[in-house]
Amino acid sequence: MPELDPKPDSDLLHEWLRESAAARPDAVALIEEERETTFAELFAQAQSLALRFCECGIEPRDRIVLALPKCTDAIVALFAALLAGAIYVPIHPRWPRERLDAVLAECGARLLFDGDGARPRILDLRTGATIAWPAQAAREADPALLTRITAEDTALILFTSGSTGQPKGVELSHRAVSAFVRWSAREFQIASTDRIACPSPLGFDLSTFDIFNMALCGATAVLVPDNIAWMPRFLVQFLHQARISCWYSVPSILAGMLREGGMAAHSYPDLRLIFFAGEVFPAPALAKLQAAVPHVLCANLYGPTETNVVTWCRVPPSFDGSQPLPIGHPCPYAAVRIDESSGELLAGGDSLMRGYWNRPEETARCLVTLDGIRYYRTGDRVAPAPGGGYLFIGRLDRQVKRRGFRIELGEIEAALQSHEDILEAAVVAVEDGQMGVWIAAFLRLGAPGAVTLADLKAFCGRRLPPYMLPDRIVFLDAIAKGNRGKTDYLALGKIAEGLMRGD
Amino acid sequence: MEIRNEVREFVARQYLPDASAETVTDTMPLITSGIIDSIGMLGLVDFIESRYAIEFMPREIDVHALDTVERIESLIRAKLSSSKESAGRV
Numbered sequence: 001m002p003e004l005d006p007k008p009d010s011d012l013l014h015e016w017l018r019e020s021a022a023a024r025p026d027a028v029a030l031i032e033e034e035r036e037t038t039f040a041e042l043f044a045q046a047q048s049l050a051l052r053f054c055e056c057g058i059e060p061r062d063r064i065v066l067a068l069p070k071c072t073d074a075i076v077a078l079f080a081a082l083l084a085g086a087i088y089v090p091i092h093p094r095w096p097r098e099r100l101d102a103v104l105a106e107c108g109a110r111l112l113f114d115g116d117g118a119r120p121r122i123l124d125l126r127t128g129a130t131i132a133w134p135a136q137a138a139r140e141a142d143p144a145l146l147t148r149i150t151a152e153d154t155a156l157i158l159f160t161s162g163s164t165g166q167p168k169g170v171e172l173s174h175r176a177v178s179a180f181v182r183w184s185a186r187e188f189q190i191a192s193t194d195r196i197a198c199p200s201p202l203g204f205d206l207s208t209f210d211i212f213n214m215a216l217c218g219a220t221a222v223l224v225p226d227n228i229a230w231m232p233r234f235l236v237q238f239l240h241q242a243r244i245s246c247w248y249s250v251p252s253i254l255a256g257m258l259r260e261g262g263m264a265a266h267s268y269p270d271l272r273l274i275f276f277a278g279e280v281f282p283a284p285a286l287a288k289l290q291a292a293v294p295h296v297l298c299a300n301l302y303g304p305t306e307t308n309v310v311t312w313c314r315v316p317p318s319f320d321g322s323q324p325l326p327i328g329h330p331c332p333y334a335a336v337r338i339d340e341s342s343g344e345l346l347a348g349g350d351s352l353m354r355g356y357w358n359r360p361e362e363t364a365r366c367l368v369t370l371d372g373i374r375y376y377r378t379g380d381r382v383a384p385a386p387g388g389g390y391l392f393i394g395r396l397d398r399q400v401k402r403r404g405f406r407i408e409l410g411e412i413e414a415a416l417q418s419h420e421d422i423l424e425a426a427v428v429a430v431e432d433g434q435m436g437v438w439i440a441a442f443l444r445l446g447a448p449g450a451v452t453l454a455d456l457k458a459f460c461g462r463r464l465p466p467y468m469l470p471d472r473i474v475f476l477d478a479i480a481k482g483n484r485g486k487t488d489y490l491a492l493g494k495i496a497e498g499l500m501r502g503d
Numbered sequence: 504m505e506i507r508n509e510v511r512e513f514v515a516r517q518y519l520p521d522a523s524a525e526t527v528t529d530t531m532p533l534i535t536s537g538i539i540d541s542i543g544m545l546g547l548v549d550f551i552e553s554r555y556a557i558e559f560m561p562r563e564i565d566v567h568a569l570d571t572v573e574r575i576e577s578l579i580r581a582k583l584s585s586s587k588e589s590a591g592r593v
Contacts, residue, residue, distance in 0.1 A: 452522065458537065461536045461537020
């Protein structure tokens with residue numbers, strides 16, 4: 001397939017920005033509400049900040065944590081980290097303090113970006129000093145930043161829910177991100193005229209798509225304001241008014257835009273691509289989406305954070321929603337096979353993670369080498385799809401998805417069990433048919449009335465990110481057990497279903 | 504006080520189903536504490552818009568402006584008086 005524009009040769013993600021800034025300095029790279037930033041400005045700002053990092057003694061492969069919403073300053077900081085050869089670690093700004101501290105300790109962070117003032121605060125975690133943003137951005141390329149790392153080095157670490165109660169960091173190299181971004185640019189002909197929007201926060205693997213396609217293709221990334229990221233009516237307004245040509249989000253956001261946002265009321269002449277990933281798109285809602293935007297190519301991009309996208313499936317124009325959409329065929333850079341005994345999908349290839357940060361044992365447990373190829377055990381059960389490719393069947397473990405966020409129920413249990421008044425906690429999730437799952441926590445207390453529901457919710461709020469908070473907390477005198485003394489999750493699931501329906 | 508109590512009752516009913524409305528105090532953080540998450544915020548905004556016949560602008564959807572019963576009430580009052588003013592100009 002011919003490429004629309006010549007693309008940089010390097011697989012270093014920040015080199016893409018350098019080349020786009022040289023090729024089209026005055027084109028708009030980023031739009032954040034009324035603020036527009038050109039490629040030249042973005043590169044100059046990122047480079048000045050990278051040089052500031054170097055002055056502060058940042059070495060290649062040091063970790064720089066960005067606890068920021070997806071804003072212009074966060075994108076500048078991310079490219080600055082990469083230019084300095086460092087690793088960026090994006091986490092959601094509304095994560096509770098304890099979880100943030102756990103991540104800072106786990107990855108041995110050198111710098112932290114946070115705060116909700118006019119400009120983010122830059123904190124040197126070694127000295128405790130605040131670092132000032134550079135006042136002037138130098139446009140001339142600085143040779144000091146050219147040869148600090150290779151494409152095999154880690155570009156970012158994404159923290160995801162861990163079943164033992166501690167989030168774990170997925171380490172992705174420049175090469176791994178590049179494999180996916182280059183393929184998507186080629187397959188979908190992303191060009192400098194595209195306006196790309198992705199409401200997912202930076203800590204979500206979906207955000208590698210818009211940020212790095214912007215850098216690679218010279219396209220414009222239009223940032224979705226953080227405060228409306230879950231407001232269907234405002235998202236529909238945004239999609240329409242910002243003349244977005246390419247949209248990438250989790251299905252529950254799109255389903256909300258259709259159901260409550262009045263998405264079908266506009267025609268979106270500029271829109272040509274809609275991608276979704278992160279969870280199953282309920283087939284009837286997906287059929288409505290394709291019918292609402294018949295001129296748009298809609299496609300499911302499948303893959304866990306550990307491998308990014310490895311298979312994809314275009315929604316057929318005639319899709320009626322009577323059958324689920326398959327996860328589709330492997331991307332050309334991916335190696336995919338089924339474990340015949342369990343039906344588990346194994347995924348490897350160029351986009352595979354290096355491993356979990358600092359956790360060699362856990363990494364070894366989930367990676368398997370077959371015929372000389374390294375695969376990640378996805379935990380997803382799949383079957384061959386009738387028309388070729390793969391069909392998602394379900395999970396092999398207790399991992400669930402809510403609004404595309406991955407949740408290990410064991411992590412919620414561990415958080416609850418750390419409360420001194422809770423003797424036992426069992427957490428179950430039931431399908432809600434809309435946002436993914438509805439989560440109920442069953443608790444046995446040391447003494448009845450030892451803790452109030454409001455206190456307990458606040459306790460969870462200090463330990464877990466918002467999407468992991470239980471929808472309902474139920475106090476029980478005893479938690480149902482099977483005949484081997486193990487928690488009877490099936491029985492609890494039935495109780496939870498009744499509670500969700502309001503029985 | 505009426506607005507405050509209505510908001511308090513809505514919050515208790517919707518987000519703390521087994522607790523009584525009195526447990527929701529005027530200054531108790533609701534969103535920053537995790538009692539209401541981002542999807543829950545959607546429900547809160549819907550409730551305010553339909554109950555008081557007001558419409559929010561995107562930039563008014565702010566975690567801090569909606570974080571306590573007290574602040575929600577001020578926001579509603581501000582919206583109500585500005586919509587009266589604009590109605591008066593017509």
